[in-house]
Amino acid sequence: MAQKLVVNLDKCIKAGECYYNHPKLFKVRKDGFPDVLNANPGEAALIEEAEGAIAVCPSQAILWVEA
Numbered sequence: 001m002a003q004k005l006v007v008n009l010d011k012c013i014k015a016g017e018c019y020y021n022h023p024k025l026f027k028v029r030k031d032g033f034p035d036v037l038n039a040n041p042g043e044a045a046l047i048e049e050a051e052g053a054i055a056v057c058p059s060q061a062i063l064w065v066e067a
C-alpha cells in the first residue's frame, strides 16, 4: 500500500530540522511550521531523506501514513 509523508503540526515544535536539512521535501511556512512539498517521494534517494528527517525530528512529528 502507498504511503504519504505527513507532519503532525500538533507535535511540531518548529525546530526547523526538516526544512533546513531537506528542502526538497519540506519548506517553512510564514508561521514557522513546515509544509510537506513532496508527500510521495518516488526516488529512493528522497525516501531515504524522508527517513532521515523522521529520525532527527526532535518531536517525532514526521511520519508515514497510508495514502
Ligand code: SF4
Residues within 6 Å of the ligand: 007, 011, 012, 013, 014, 015, 016, 017, 018, 019, 033, 034, 056, 057, 058, 059, 060, 061, 062
Ligand atoms: S523537524 Fe520536526 S519539530 Fe522541527 S520543524 Fe520539522 S516537523 Fe517540526
